[in-house]
Amino acid sequence: MEISFAKYQALGNAYLVVDTSAMEIGTDEIRRLCDFRTGIGSDGVLFGPSYPDDADFGLRIINPDGSEAEKSGNGLRIFCQYLYDQGVIGTQAFTVKTRGGIVRARIFPEQQLVEVSMGQVSFDSAQIPVAGPAREVLLEEIAVGQRSMQVSCATIGNPHCVVLTEEPTQAIARELGPLLEQHSLFPNRSNVQFMRVLDRQNIQIEIWERGAGYTHASGSSSCAAAAVAHRLGLVEANLTVHMRGGDIAIAISPEFEVTMTGPVQAVCRGEVVVRA
Incomplete structure (x- = not known):
């Protein structure tokens, strides 16, 4: 199957954003995609957006070894910037549901920054x-x-x-x-x-x-x-x-509610063939 992806980086931490329709691709393909020698190269894959009942958007975060992460700060900022670049959201606050809880986020395009209220430590x-x-x-x-x-x-x-x-x-x-x-x-x-x-x-x-x-x-x-x-x-x-x-x-x-603010940059977009 052929999937579309967008690659972003946040302070050198890179993720691929892929639509949730591609969630059926297997662990071996995740590892290949994330490998800089055999695939596109990234620190994980972000599958989204989905649309849960209790948040504006849903996000699944998959590590390069195929395991699922509960939460990722850089991954969340990247996902939020991706939504903004797609025209899905503007500068208003919105919520994202992860396996590790719901966060509130906001984009500051003029400063090229993304703010995420990550929850309580x-x-x-x-x-x-x-x-x-x-x-x-x-x-x-x-x-x-x-x-x-x-x-x-x-x-x-x-x-x-x-x-x-x-x-x-x-x-x-x-x-x-x-x-x-x-x-x-x-x-x-x-x-x-x-x-x-x-x-x-x-x-x-x-x-x-x-x-x-x-x-x-x-x-x-x-x-x-x-x-x-x-x-x-x-x-x-x-x-x-x-x-x-x-x-x-x-x-x-x-x-001990923690809010982080940091930059995100788009790297590239494209399509890649994977085994389902």
Whole structure:
């Protein structure tokens, strides 16, 4: 079958947007499409829009390994920009339903920015989920390979594990990210952020994304890491998250509702033949 796609990137995090009518394509084809050598190349596939009863639009987010993600900040911003470019929405606020909950979004075309209210962050082990007794998972000591380290965990509709470090590097993310992603504490695996606090308004992170691997930027990772830093009293409620791919502005309410704002760019459009 032949499908149409649009490719967008948000701070170096690229996604393909494909109509929901193509949802029947299999895991092997998803992997091929996302591979930069055998396909178009992307960090996942966004299937949408659909039209649920409880939101303006619906979105399904598929990782490069074929697994389904509950939520993706960069993916959501890309999907919102795609809707705007298609003429489906204007500059008014609208809602998008994901597997990880409903978000509210708005486009600012003059500034070339997309704002998404990602929902409420929780540090509760049952909600994330994290194995063991019910608790807030903050600065817990765990064993990772031959190392011992402190982790703080959160969910914003998808699970995150944040490690405070003085040197967040790509090498550390690639070495320890897969071990933490699949750690026995995390029954649904976890996204992983290695975070350095720069000052009261800025943090830096390196990211290992569940189902995708090392990535230059992540919206939900930015939200989770910022919320953890704020919960630990290390930063203010309005801050900037610095990543290898660029920066995202984060605002955190007293109830830990998190809003992110960042850029999106269209890359290309086309058609590709896949096996159904």
